[in-house]
Amino acid sequence: MATNSTSSTIAPGTAWLLRGRHLGPDAEQDVRRNLIALKSARVIDDFLDLDPVEAARSTDLFPRDESADPGPSARRVFEARWRVADDVTVRAQLTTYDPESRRAGRDGTSWVLAAEAERAWEEDWASPATMFWPDSDQVAWDHEEAPGVRLRTANHLPKDDGELRRLLRDCTQKSWAIHIVVHEAMTPDAPGRRPVTVFLPPSLRHRVVEHRATPDQALIADFAMKRELGVGLPRGGAVILPPAPRAPDHDAERFTVRDVFLDGTEPTELRSKILEFAALPRPLPADAERALTRLRQGWHLLTQEEELVHARAMVTTYATALHAMTESCNLYQEAAESALAALAEATGGEHQLRTPAPTAAKQDASPLKSLTKTFSAFRRPNR
Template identity: 70%
Template sequence: MAKNSSSSTTVPDTAWLGRGRHLGPEPEQDVRRNLIALKAAGVIDDFLDLDPVEAARSTVLHPRDESADPGPTARRLFEARWRVTGDITVRAQLATYEPETRRKDAEGVTWVLAAEAERAWHPHWPSPATIFWPDSDRVAWDHDTVPGLRLRTTNHLPKDDDELRHRLRDVARQSWYIHVVVHEAMTPDARGQQPVSAFLPPSLRHRVVEHRGTPEQAQIADFAMKKELNVRMPRGGAVVLPMSPQGPGYDAERFTVRSVFLDGSEPTELLDRIQEFAALPRPLLADAEQALTRLRRGWHLLTPDEELVHAQSMVTRYAEALDAMTNSRDRYREAAEAAQAALADGTGGDGVPRPSAQGPAKPDGSPLSALTKAFGRFRDPNK
């Protein structure tokens, strides 16, 4: 898979992108079971389960398009199509990849998910993550590619200063998710230990990784975040971390919440800041751009109307190709006939050259010259 790098383009407002790791034994089987159940329940219209090599060869809309190839380490490619708000179609692809064995912390199977709607994405639509993955804590599909982090739960900050700074650098540069750090002013009870991201709308919930700092980590967390990302950690508050490089529209003060009550109540101000951050333009990372391009140019799961349009297009293409072949055949036949006529003129019809009665033939009147002229007429269609 390609390494992350910043891009001059931003993520389209119609797209939903996610990347993570599945640490369970049968990731593809988990996807299949979920898609089968959702299709039976009428949640999705249809889905496909594809071998990535065959999928790249049989791309419907753009045959033999290299941008549709998920890469040599791809294990499986899944497509699903569903509708939101009645008539808005969403198309999504999920590819699974072999672990990066060169890295010691590269556990599990990496997955990349790209979804795109016909209109701007709404956070209250169903999460594409739970279209492919079961929304169950018992299935470990929701680990970030940054080691030690997981969606749908709280992730405590490392106690070691160097480890903490290393993690902050990694999440800013490598992760596709929105990262929020919440400081616990005092150790919360069971209700306060629940992630605040659970209050977010469905499509945004699985785009947020929540970090927690313990009461005694206030100073060390504040120092590390100031040093690495130029943001401050308020005691008993929260901050939405910027990406690196920092995207347009981000203001550290704006995305800092001074007080968050971890008592099980809805932290309205923090949720508003997270949703505001999610609406900002985001740089389209290189491998995210590849996933979105693959979705657009390597799509197989057509609707009946799309299949009809595609079939009509293929009929037109075949007719044009047949026309071109027929024209080429006619031109070759005309050239052959002209060559035979020229040869007959120069040999008297029996293939044996005849000397001219007026002496040696001029170069322009030779059989070779006649053949050259005949083929010259074939090369120039105006003659």
């Protein structure tokens, strides 16, 4: 989870993907409490709390391949289902992991969240992060891969040039979020210190990370960003950082704002630029593509109607396989009888062979009995 190689797949418009770190003592318990509360309040329809090994296990009724396995460092898999816009179902899966590194600032519990709706995602829909994590400052679930960077606050850039450039690389190469840098033309008062991300629609609020450069950091931040990313930072303005690898047709000027007034009012132009940038087609990071595949291939939280559809599909699959086996046996028997007849004719009846009758043991191992045994596990009360 430390690297962020890019796949060739373009992120689908139906998906919402994010990852981060929880620095509290019990990440899984925070998720459980939030899911229980939201189910009681009927914000979500239902949820599951799964052991990763059980979640990836393949059965006759639910065959799964290695794409459903979250990996050896996975600690817990949570699934939740809710509805938006009255009738659009959202399915989401959050997986917690042991951290890959215990270096300073990189401890805690890593997590990956993949959500997908039945149609293209809309900006005003609720953030999937708040379905699993409590949207409270009391729970530190919103830390980025880069040390000291959080989702729900304005993060000041480091003073040291080396640390600043390292931060820029981490934010563009390892993060799934959109990163913006805002320069404070002068030290803002309390309303101006509010992060500009609070003015974003709910669906984007936890996918955008804000960085602040203090008034005296204008030159050093501009120089570091031009050297590392090829984009500049206007004095008193803002810029949206391009992802790595940078697209050949990326227009830095298109996503640069010359003036941002940090007085607590909505930064209309910057907000518009962020929405435009978020709507662009972007290649999925390889880890994000795997998370989306696990959501699709390893989904467990089915409704009764979905279970019935799945069971019918499996019946059709097994029936087709059984028919193919029967046809194969019939063809084999016909070929054997033809061969025996030809042999008898050639030898004048001196070599008449009999095909052995099936034994009781072979009859018991028939495909029909195996099929019956498979689907007996599906029978439950009221189904």
